[in-house]
Structures are given as structure tokens and as C-alpha cells.
Amino acid sequence: MSVVWTFPTRILFGEGVVEEIGREAAHLGARHALIVTCAGVADAGLASLVGQALDMAGVAYSVFDSVTTNPTSTQVDRASEAFRGAHADLVVAVGGGAAIDVAKLLRVRATQEVALADLAGDGAARITGPLPPLIAVPTTSGTGSEVSRIATVTIERDHVRRRIVVSSPTLLPNVAVLDPRLTLGLSPELTATTGFEALAHCIEAFCSPALHPMADAVALEGIEIVARNLERAVREPRDLAARSAMMEASMMGGVAAQKGLGAAHALALALGSEQKLHHGLACALCLPAVLDFNRSANALKTARVGRILGARGDDVETLAFEASGAVRALRKHLHLPAGLAEAGVTDDELPRIAAVAAADPAHLGNPRPCDADDLLSLLRASM
């Protein structure tokens, strides 16, 4: 057996590093950048902060600010037209996972004659690099998209909508710029749900059975950081130390997730596409049942997760048993809903959501194999 381990992204981290974007852009040989963002981030003045930094380095820029929460192929196409129209040679994504995902994919559309719908699954091999360079500037702490090779997009074609995942090393940003000041304005609710996504990435990656000791170490430390800082970031939104820590944990979750994820992600992604449920919230609501389901297959790892999250017990069995309760307790402290029902999901929708989750490759990384019936049981246990 052989495996490939890579941690290739250049990462700038710290208060004020957004001001270094101009230098990074110039270093990449850029003359004109397209800033890809959403209206909310632009209105908050974060895109213009990046624009100023580009200006200072003599790099011209245009702005595409029409990204929405669940990005579509139409948005990617329009962004790639903006890129070509501006004769741009660099993309700078400023925002949450949606803006970064659109930025990743527009580089493919702008330079290759290939339909996005054909890039799902094995189709990603059709992407022939190198693509125009990408600098990713996250403004939330959750997706870790700035260090991941994955982009998700909803294909809109002939009134049919289909969500696809594109995974290719060519999609990796060249530089990730992590400035925690950019997250100071996040609402407590969004801080909690995005923070839970970072936690879910770390927990599911750690529990996934693939051989990747470095990702395991990154994931474990990520869980520790969330355990120590998420409540503080929610309670005290202007606490820069807590914001910095959560930005670290989010990035670490993105790095660790290359190892694999699990059933909570398959369910959360299906709940996102079928119910428009926020991805981080869906992770928070499904994770406890998944930890219980997996316990028989990986008690030791579940126990380690439980211990970090504050579960009490003197032996592996007790700690593993208490792990799901520790996640529920954190969820409660963050004032998140107590289950899918409270979040608006109804019983009659569960079979369809389970079928969509069963088709999602995310659950293939789950430590205990699960089919559509198992996923339906997990949804019922998460109500």
C-alpha cells in the first residue's frame, strides 16, 4: 500500500496580513486581479480593504460581487466572463466558502472548454492545469476552503438543479491569507454554525480510517482549539484572540479533511441541498448520532474526541459513550437548535434526504460503512 500526503498551500496568518495581499499578488506576476465576493462582504467594506492592498502594489482590480450562499454554475459562468472581460490574470476570493468555491471554478471555465457538470467525480481529471493563480481570503471561520482542493456548485441546466462536488489538486489556492480581523463582524449565530463546521471537519477527518497521521495530529489540535475558543468567540464577538483561534481551527479542519470525512458530512450536504439548511448547523445537528453509530467501529478515537470536548470517564468505553453528549452540550451552550425538527425538517422528508446522502461520496470515509437505511436511521436519531 502507498499513499500521498501533501500540505502545499502557502498560508499568511495574523492581524493585518490582508495588507500583504498586494505583495503576494505582485509576487505571482499579477497585473489585474478579479476580486470575487458576495454583496454582504462587499457592503462590510472587506473587499475594498483587499482592493486597497492591491492598489498599493500597483495591481489593478475589478470586483465580481454576485456570489450567493449556495453558488450556481450560472454565477461561475458570469464570474469567468468578468475575468476574461477584464483581461485579469489573478483571482482573489474574499468571503466564505461560497466565494472561494466560485473563484476556484471560474479559473477552469475562463481557460478551458469544459462544462462544469462534466467535472463531478472522476470528471475532475479533465481539468488541465496550470490555472490562473488564486489568493483566498476567508471572512468566516468554518469551511477551510482556502486550503482545500474541493469546490461545490449547483448546476443549473434546463430548469434542473444538481449539486456537484469537484475535487482536484489544481483547484487549490496558491496563497491563503488569514486575517482574523475580517471575522470580527460575524454574528454570534454565524460564528456558532461556521465554528461547528470546523469542528465537524476535524472530528470526521480524525475518525476517518484512512492512514494519515499528520492529518490526525492537525485534526486533534483543531478540536482542542475549538473546544477552548468557540464559546468565547460566540459570547464575545470582538475578542480577537478567540477569533484568531477559530480561524486557525477552520484552516486546520480544511487541511485535515483531505484525509476523508464521514456520515455527518454526507447528511449535512444532503440537508443543505434538499432543505437549504446551513451546512455548519446541519453538521452540528447530525454529528452526535453519527458519533454514537460509529462508536463500535472506533471506540478509542471517539473516546479521544469525547475527552477533548469535556466528557467525563475513566475508561475508553465511558468516554466514547459520552462523546455525543459532549457535542450536544456544546451545541446547547451555543444556543443552537436541539435537533433537525427544531430546525424545520419534517419526518416525511427524511427518506428523500437519506437517499441523497447515500449518493454522496462523503460517507465512504465513515469509519463504519453505512447505507441508505443507516443514513435514514441517523436522520431520525438527529430529529
Ligand SMILES: [Fe+2]
Ligand atoms: Fe463541511
